[in-house]
Amino acid sequence: MAFKQVSSPHSHARQSTGQIMQLVLLATLPGLLVLSYQFGWGLLINILIATISAISAEALILKLRNRPIEFYLRDYSAVVTAVLLGLALPPLAPWWLVVVATVFSIVIAKQLYGGLGSNPFNPAMVGYVVALISFPIEMTTWVTPVSLLAADVSHPGLLESLAIVFAGNSPVDGVTGATPLDLFKHSDGLLVEQIYQNNSLFSAASFAGVGWEWANVAFLVGGLALLKARIFTWHAPMAMLGTLALMSMLFWDGGSSNSPGSPLMHLFSGASMLGAFFIVTDPVSSAVSNRGRLIYGALIGLLVYVIRAWGSYPDAVAFAVLLGNFAAPFIDNYTVPRTYGHGQSRRATDKETSE
Amino acid sequence: MRRIWDTPGGVHPPDNKAQSLTSGIGQLPLPEKLILPLTQHVGGAAKVCVSVGEKVLKGQKLASASASISAAIHAPSSGWITAIEERAVAHPSGMSAPCIEITCDGEDRWIECMGYPDYKQATPLQLRNLIADAGVAGLGGAGFPSAAKLDRGTHMPVDTLIINATECEPYITADDILIRERADQIIQGIEIISHLLGTPKTILIGIENNKPEAIAALNQQCQGTGIEVVSFPTKYPSGGEKQLIYILTGKEVPSGQLPADLGMVCLNSGTAFAIKRAVIDGEPLISRITTLTGEACDINRNYEILIGTPVSHLLEQNAFNPDLCSRLIMGGPMMGFSLTSSDVPLVKTSTCILAPSHTEIPDGDPAQACIRCGLCAEACPASLLPQQLYWYARADDHERLQAHNLFDCIECGACSYVCPSNIPLVQYYRSSKGDIVNARTAKATAAVARERFEFRQVRLEKADTVRETKREARRLATEQAKITSPTTTQSSGSSAADIIKAAQLRGSTRQASPEQQKAKLERTLMAAEMRLKEAQQRLLQATTNGSADQQTQQLASVEAAKRKVEQTAQRLTEVSH
Numbered sequence: 001m002a003f004k005q006v007s008s009p010h011s012h013a014r015q016s017t018g019q020i021m022q023l024v025l026l027a028t029l030p031g032l033l034v035l036s037y038q039f040g041w042g043l044l045i046n047i048l049i050a051t052i053s054a055i056s057a058e059a060l061i062l063k064l065r066n067r068p069i070e071f072y073l074r075d076y077s078a079v080v081t082a083v084l085l086g087l088a089l090p091p092l093a094p095w096w097l098v099v100v101a102t103v104f105s106i107v108i109a110k111q112l113y114g115g116l117g118s119n120p121f122n123p124a125m126v127g128y129v130v131a132l133i134s135f136p137i138e139m140t141t142w143v144t145p146v147s148l149l150a151a152d153v154s155h156p157g158l159l160e161s162l163a164i165v166f167a168g169n170s171p172v173d174g175v176t177g178a179t180p181l182d183l184f185k186h187s188d189g190l191l192v193e194q195i196y197q198n199n200s201l202f203s204a205a206s207f208a209g210v211g212w213e214w215a216n217v218a219f220l221v222g223g224l225a226l227l228k229a230r231i232f233t234w235h236a237p238m239a240m241l242g243t244l245a246l247m248s249m250l251f252w253d254g255g256s257s258n259s260p261g262s263p264l265m266h267l268f269s270g271a272s273m274l275g276a277f278f279i280v281t282d283p284v285s286s287a288v289s290n291r292g293r294l295i296y297g298a299l300i301g302l303l304v305y306v307i308r309a310w311g312s313y314p315d316a317v318a319f320a321v322l323l324g325n326f327a328a329p330f331i332d333n334y335t336v337p338r339t340y341g342h343g344q345s346r347r348a349t350d351k352e353t354s355e
Numbered sequence: 356m357r358r359i360w361d362t363p364g365g366v367h368p369p370d371n372k373a374q375s376l377t378s379g380i381g382q383l384p385l386p387e388k389l390i391l392p393l394t395q396h397v398g399g400a401a402k403v404c405v406s407v408g409e410k411v412l413k414g415q416k417l418a419s420a421s422a423s424i425s426a427a428i429h430a431p432s433s434g435w436i437t438a439i440e441e442r443a444v445a446h447p448s449g450m451s452a453p454c455i456e457i458t459c460d461g462e463d464r465w466i467e468c469m470g471y472p473d474y475k476q477a478t479p480l481q482l483r484n485l486i487a488d489a490g491v492a493g494l495g496g497a498g499f500p501s502a503a504k505l506d507r508g509t510h511m512p513v514d515t516l517i518i519n520a521t522e523c524e525p526y527i528t529a530d531d532i533l534i535r536e537r538a539d540q541i542i543q544g545i546e547i548i549s550h551l552l553g554t555p556k557t558i559l560i561g562i563e564n565n566k567p568e569a570i571a572a573l574n575q576q577c578q579g580t581g582i583e584v585v586s587f588p589t590k591y592p593s594g595g596e597k598q599l600i601y602i603l604t605g606k607e608v609p610s611g612q613l614p615a616d617l618g619m620v621c622l623n624s625g626t627a628f629a630i631k632r633a634v635i636d637g638e639p640l641i642s643r644i645t646t647l648t649g650e651a652c653d654i655n656r657n658y659e660i661l662i663g664t665p666v667s668h669l670l671e672q673n674a675f676n677p678d679l680c681s682r683l684i685m686g687g688p689m690m691g692f693s694l695t696s697s698d699v700p701l702v703k704t705s706t707c708i709l710a711p712s713h714t715e716i717p718d719g720d721p722a723q724a725c726i727r728c729g730l731c732a733e734a735c736p737a738s739l740l741p742q743q744l745y746w747y748a749r750a751d752d753h754e755r756l757q758a759h760n761l762f763d764c765i766e767c768g769a770c771s772y773v774c775p776s777n778i779p780l781v782q783y784y785r786s787s788k789g790d791i792v793n794a795r796t797a798k799a800t801a802a803v804a805r806e807r808f809e810f811r812q813v814r815l816e817k818a819d820t821v822r823e824t825k826r827e828a829r830r831l832a833t834e835q836a837k838i839t840s841p842t843t844t845q846s847s848g849s850s851a852a853d854i855i856k857a858a859q860l861r862g863s864t865r866q867a868s869p870e871q872q873k874a875k876l877e878r879t880l881m882a883a884e885m886r887l888k889e890a891q892q893r894l895l896q897a898t899t900n901g902s903a904d905q906q907t908q909q910l911a912s913v914e915a916a917k918r919k920v921e922q923t924a925q926r927l928t929e930v931s932h
Contacts, residue, residue, distance in 0.1 A: 002695055002696060003682055003693060003694055003695055004681070004695075006682050006719070007692075007781065008690050008691060008692055008766075008781060009768030009772050009781065010682065010688040010689070010693075010716050011368050011689060011716060011772060012719065012771070012777065013366070013772055016720075016723075016776070017723050017728075017776045018723075019775070020728065071721070071723075075723055077726070115724060116723075116726060117725045118724075230730075230733075233733070283726050283728045284726050288727055288742060288743055289732065290732075332743070336740065336743075336758070337732075337740065339610070339737055340363075340597060340601070340607055340610075340736070340763060341610035341612075342609075342610050343609075346758055346760065348759065349755070349758060350757075
């Protein structure tokens with residue numbers, strides 16, 4: 001009788017790519033909850049719009065490419081891109097901004113390169129940067145954290161939020177404001193201490209900036225859970241955060257008027273933790289070896305600091321990640337691990353053949 | 356306590372060993388026929404030394420080792436040779452190979468065995484010959500002829516002998532049960548090997564800590580022998596030769612070299628047992644322990660099977676249900692290969708027959724995209740980058756594949772095991788290795804062909820020059836003769852003046868009969884033109900379906916014919932004017 005011919009190994013571990021993506025989604029929940037508490041309904045609406053656009057765009061392109069739609073949608077990668085983008089875009093941003101950023105992520109940054117696994121750049125970050133460059137006003141309007149709202153002002157409710165997002169209604173005065181990094185950047189000529197005293201964003205904060213610090217802690221928690229579940233290794237995120245901390249310590253300058261800010265502010269503001277655990281760890285666009293990921297993470301940490309401190313944008317994770325993506329193949333060339341039985345590691349472009 | 360080194364990577368699949376360990380080693384009823392492939396080992400096929408129709412006894416040699424790396428084959432039972440022909444054998448490709456078929460007579464009558472219980476009196480060469488004559492080959496699965504492995508030759512002296520009892524593949528318990536039941540004979544075997552190798556300083560038995568009973572049995576037998584039993588944490592693939600050497604000694608076998616280059620010899624525990632049988636009892640390798648396991652068989656246990664027993668016979672005896680079986684695997688679930696038919700025989704390297712149910716080993720899902728998650732790189736025991744190898748394999752980028760040390764991949768399957776996208780990575784690597792080897796061979800063949808062509812060109816040129824010189828010499832000689840013959844009175848010592856005179860004379864004779872010359876030249880021209888036409892036709896043929904060599908040859912003859920036509924035509928015009 002005839003039996004099936006199959007190549008070894010015959011056993012497989014039970015974790016699938018779809019499951020990994022679902023775990024990543026799950027791990028964003030603490031961050032999402034804290035952000036929603038701090039900034040209202042806006043982020044959930046973002047995520048909803050982004051997810052619908054992402055799935056539609058992915059399905060459309062898969063259809064055009066004659067690929068099985070359901071099979072590829074089940075890897076959840078489009079949803080992950082959408083959720084990360086929705087978390088990064090400002091709450092209460094107009095719906096079309098979210099749609100443009102998401103569709104660009106999925107269609108241009110991902111599917112045009114060949115779909116999941118073939119994109120050289122992180123799709124969510126490409127979409128974010130496209131939106132940031134194209135619509136600077138919408139992209140830099142953030143909502144004020146809940147604890148800093150004036151007594152007679154509150155975040156818009158769900159319906160009101162939907163009206164702002166879809167109908168273009170303007171939010172009530174005092175609902176939108178600057179982010180800590182924004183504020184810090186535009187407080188030239190003041191000592192760090194003065195900035196902290198003058199602004200409730202800092203003075204009312206526990207250790208970094210109101211609203212943002214706890215959101216960052218929440219993303220850190222989610223990220224550590226993923227690390228524990230061995231979804232990624234510690235190399236890239238720790239190298240990024242370590243470099244960011246190191247740089248902000250080196251250039252702290254005693255809190256002078258030239259100081260670009262404290263290590264705590266840099267680690268727990270903006271997209272630091274979201275970036276470190278959910279963006280830098282994107283395996284597709286990062287360096288591949290552990291050694292390579294150390295360098296890759298450190299490079300991104302360095303770039304984040306350089307752009308925040310001396311560039312013209314208050315936050316820099318998206319730019320830094322894209323620049324890191326550029327460098328990844330180059331890093332890979334020099335960081336091939338040493339194979340068993342070889343005296344030293346080789347380069348990826350080594351011409352000499354080993355027999 | 357000996358220090359244990361931890362290898363990078365590795366995976367922990369469920370070990371599934373308990374089900375085949377509920378009973379001891381069993382015996383099967385004699386099959387009707389035994390099929391013995393001539394290649395059950397690494398190296399040259401054995402050379403048949405019996406003929407069809409011959410009656411053979413159990414243990415009689417049927418085929419002898421054909422080269423230094425080869426192994427003899429013996430009759431596992433008495434009977435008649437009923438065929439020597441191509442049969443389907445156990446091979447990943449499902450191919451056929453030359454086999455000897457024995458129809459058993461049921462008597463199972465032994466040939467007289469000459470044991471050598473007093474092996475310490477024997478020289479290493481004698482012992483090696485005994486082992487070679489018994490057809491012992493590595494029983495762990497690789498099947499490397501043991502006598503060749505134990506041949507010290509020009510290698511450095513052996514200071515470490517490692518016995519591999521790791522058995523890291525899930526499901527397989529053949530070594531485990533053999534150690535539990537016959538540890539004493541294994542130790543005897545190790546002592547023989549040790550004596551043969553000039554008593555290495557260190558003798559280690561490496562075994563995973565998931566076999567406590569086997570470890571206890573070994574420890575008991577090893578007391579006072581100087582043999583050290585080293586158990587270490589269970590992790591697949593610790594039983595790979597290179598991995599085991601690292602775990603026990605912290606040394607790596609350099610890429611492209613052998614353990615012998617480090618002064619080490621590594622043998623499977625089952626092989627040590629076979630060597631004991633061969634030397635002390637004089638029994639050749641005609642049986643081995645094979646695990647039969649998997650939910651598609653009612654009975655899961657180990658058998659001492661005769662080499663050559665058809666897999667179907669083993670399955671039939673154990674209530675095998677083909678409807679339950681998702682695939683039939685020879686070897687373990689990590690490195691074993693699927694059999695397309697159960698008619699193939701069990702051979703010296705058959706550690707296990709695994710007949711899993713559909714729930715046990717389900718059919719794989721289709722492969723998803725590689726997201727370079729790196730789980731494979733973390734699982735790789737050789738510290739390769741499987742995800743990169745995969746992309747380069749798909750792109751047929753041989754250079755990058757080699758730069759990423761593809762050939763150091765041991766095909767253990769840990770990468771595919773953990774791949775969340777279910778990509779058959781090992782299959783890609785095997786295929787790429789094959790492609791690269793083929794490309795190397797093609798390149799080497801092309802280089803030889805080019806060399807031969809160039810050599811031929813030089814030879815032809817040389818021949819041309821020689822011919823030219825000879826022609827010139829003949830012409831001079833003829834002229835000489837012409838000058839000397841009409842004026843015989845003159846002396847043979849011709850001066851320059853004589854030659855000039857002769858040339859003038861020849862010129863005048865030529866002028867004397869222009870008609871004749873013209874006619875002759877016209878004939879030559881016609882013939883030359885015909886030859887040219889023929890040559891052109893041959894060239895056309897060669898360009899459509901000839902080799903490069905033939906083409907150049909034909910091109911040369913066309914050129915030569917053309918030259919001839921031109922020359923003749925020119926001379927004709929000269930004569931006509």
